[in-house]
Amino acid sequence: MGEHVPDMSNRFDGEAHTVFQARDVHGDVHTHYHVPERPVPPPRMVLPPPAHYTNNEPQLAKLDDILLRAGDGPCVAVIRGAPGSGRSSLATTWVHHHRDRYADGHLVVRLGGGGADRTREALRELLTWHGFAESQIPASLDGRVAVWQSFTAGKAIALIIDDAVLASQVVPLLPGPGPSAVLVVEAGQLRGLRARVSTAEVTIDPLSDDSARLLLGRMAGADRVAAEPDAVTTLVDLCGGSAAALCVVGAMLAEFPDRPIARLATKLARAERALPELSRDEDFSLTVVFDAAHDRLPPLAQRCYQVLGVHPGGGDVALDTVAAALGESPDEVDDALRVLLRAMLVVETTEDRYLVSGLIRQHARAAAGVNAESLRAAIVRHYHRRAVAASRAWMPRRGWFEAIWPNLDIGPGGFGEHTARRWMEAERANLRAAVEAAYRAGEHERVCQLGVALWPLHDQGKFADDMAATAEMGVAAARELGSDVGAAVLGCQLGFAYRQRERFDEAAERFAAAEEAARRSGSLEAEATAVESLGLVRLDQGRRAEAAELLGRNLALAERIGGERRLAMARFHLAKVEPVAEAVALLDLARAGLLASNGNEGYTLTKIALWRGRKLIEDPSRLAEAADALADAAAAADAGAWHLERAQVCTALADLALARGEPEVARTHLRDALDIYRLRGFTAQAAAVEARLAAE
Known part of the structure; x- marks a missing residue:
């Protein structure tokens, strides 16, 4: 028999990218992945820039500074901007301007979601475009990174990494050491990229x-x-x-x-x-652009975005409002809003206040979907609760909440007088929008309560348009509820809105209607308020005898009702139509009554000092007293930032100067009053002062 020859074959079962077979190995084995199997011309994957590209010359110049600097590369720039701002177009345009500098390829990869899997696939695309066969591309992410960086070392490549969500997606795609430029179009949280790679940011502002x-x-x-x-x-x-x-x-x-x-x-x-x-x-x-931005947000950031979208009105929104609407802690909501800020979906107008507007606002509203109404209702409830608490802190002795809604419980407010005023002033536009939203939703009682709550803000701030709008809705809501006392109180507020505009006839109509509603309700307090208000507007109209009769009747009602504050206010207003001696006595009683009530009465005390000065000017022997009273009123009005009263003090000082025979001093005071009226939007009052200056 001959020698047996074993059956031998050279076979490998399974999958591998590179197989090395040898009987004997002496020394080291070196396997080289970085040479493509089928070399191809440098890929040119970046499309030409938009034909009508506009207004990003400063950003292009900054990219030059970042990407064309001498030294070790690759150089990396992160492009930030709102969805739809033209981030990708900026990157494309820059590469086009410098296309001759990057002879080894112009590349674009788009990431979006997907994490490591998408990065691994993007590396496969990059290697394939350069001629690597599938058999040369490792299966693992680390393997592909090694091949990519080895291949690109020393090469001049311009790489756009578009729609980048995470720093961990970007780092594996960076070319190896050399003169390459990388433009990362940010779509998510890339703050960690700076810790791992030397980068600089370029932000695209909205087009002017x-x-x-x-x-x-x-x-x-x-x-x-x-x-x-x-x-x-x-x-x-x-x-x-x-x-x-x-x-x-x-x-x-x-x-x-x-x-x-x-x-x-x-x-x-x-x-x-x-x-x-x-x-x-x-x-x-x-919509596709905004959907993509929304979908990659964390869940709480999505909910915050939706709250900002459905929020009534167009004003900026406080962090606390968003937290209250969602029932989440302010700290967690703060973090989520920072995500929106980083994504440039919102703007931080001042500390902890955010604004989303325009088309992004429309998208945010649509993104809320079936949750829109419940979120909007939660926002309105928040403003209602806070406004009632602030109003009670600002004017604790006004008393209408206790009289009309004795069982109203809104919980602790946490306001003092000054913090209540600051909060209401900051939220003025949102509070009006909340009233409008509640009215559209048919929440009539909430509309009435908000209308009453906003009185100190609108009265002392002289926001006549806001007062008219909210009181008009309040009167209509009160009628729907069958609440005559509510219609009376809010009808008086509506009348004062017309009075602030110096539309006295319309104001008188509202006060008369409020008096009728008050009588139907049986509320002496509401009747007295309406009678007092009508008396004041009759005085404005020059119908002094009618004013005196009404204001005297108001004092009689106040004496029947009782209460130190109501008596003080009735005496104050009656003093306006009385001779000097009687007026000063009434004003002194009113002042003493308010001081005894220990309330937050700085605004009314300022007006009493103003009227004391006005009345004393009528007596030539008491001009020095008038000057003292007006000096007190001026200081208080300045301290309280009560601008109408500041201007009224100036006109009273002009009257005092004329009484002293000082016409030039009077003109100076009138010009000061005119400046305040113009600056603060008191058009009718400004016109009256202009006419007076022209006549004197």
């Missing part, structure tokens, strides 16, 4: 109005845009500086060159129409 008009002119025709400035302004305001929105609008205008721009402006200006209209093209949908 002039740049927005320039962009629309380039797309739709400069002459056409210049011919309809008002319509273009509407479109520019609507887009809020969003490059994406402006590009969509420009494309819509260019599509129909014969149509007036005003036609599109009117269509988009309708509430809730703009975002759907600007999202019809699936290839360039603003």
Whole structure:
């Protein structure tokens, strides 16, 4: 028999990327992955920049400073901006400007979600574009990183990493040492990137109005845009500086060159129409842009975003309001709002106050979906609770809450007089919006309570428009409830709104209607308030005898009702129609009564001092006393920032100067009053002073 030859074969079962087989190995084995199997020309994956690119020259210059610096590379820049601001276009434009500098490739990878899996796939794409065969690409993330960095070491590559959510996605994609440039378009929290790589940030600001008009002119025709400035302004305001929105609008205008721009402006200006209209093209949908930004937010940040979207009105929103609406701790909500701030979905207007506006606001509102109404209701409840507490702290002895809603329990407020005023002033626009939202929702009792609560803010701040709007809704809500006393109190507030505007006839009508409602209700307090208010407006109208009769009747009602504050107020107002001696005596009694009540009466005491000075001017022998009283009133009005009273003191000082024979001093005081009236928007009062200056 011959020698047996064993059956031998050279076979490998399973999968591997590189197999090394040898009988004997002497020395080290070196396996080289960094040479592609099929070398290809340097890939050019970056598209040309947009044809109408506008207004990012400062950002392009900053990218030059970051990416073209000498030294070890790669150089890395992070581009930040709101969704739709043109972050990707900035990166594309920069690469296009410097395309000759990066001879080894112009590359783009888009990440989004997906974490390590998406990064691993992006590395496969990068290696494939450079000619690596599938068999050369390791399966593991670490293996692919090693091949990519080895291959790109020393090369000049421009790489755009778009839609980057996490620093851990970005770091593995960075080329090896060399003159490469990396532009990272931020879409999430990349703060950790700076700790691992030397980076610098470039932020894209919203397009200015002039740049927005320039962009629309380039797309739709400069002459056409210049011919309809008002319509273009509407479109520019609507887009809020969003490059994406402006590009969509420009494309819509260019599509129909014969149509007036005003036609599109009117269509988009309708509430809730703009975002759907600007999202019809699936290839360039603003909704898709905003959806992507929303979907990658953490859950609590999404909920905060939705609260800001459904929040009534267009004002900025306090952190505490968002926390109250969600029932979450302020600390956790603060962290979530910082995420929104980093994503440039919101703006921090002042410390712990946030604003979302324009198209992003529309998207945030839509993102709330079925939760929108419950969130809005929670916001209104928060403002109602806080406003009632603040009102009680500001004017604790006004008494209408106890008289109309004796069982109202809103819990602890935590306000003092000054903190209550500051909170109400900061939330003024939101409080009016909350009343409007409650009224639309049919929450009539809440509307009435909010209307009563806002009296000190509107009266002392002289916010006549806000007072009129909230009181009008309050009267209507009270009538729906069948509450005559509520209609009387809020009807008086409505009358004072007209009185502040010096529309005295309309004010008198409201006060008369309030008196009728008060009589129907049987409330002597409400009747006295209406009678007093009507007496004051009759005095404004120059109907002095009627005013004296009404204000005297008010004092008689106050004596029947009792209560030191009501008596003090009745005496104060009656003094306005009495001769000097009687008036001064009444004013002194009123002042003593208010001081004895130990309430927060600084505002009313200021007005008493003002009227004391006015009345004393009528007696030539008491001008020195008048000067002292007006000096007290001026100091108190300045300290309290009661601007109407500040101006009224100036006019009273002018009267005092004339009584002393000092016309030039009088003119100086009148000019001071005019400056205050103009600055603070008291139009009717300013006109009266102007007429007086012209006549003297």
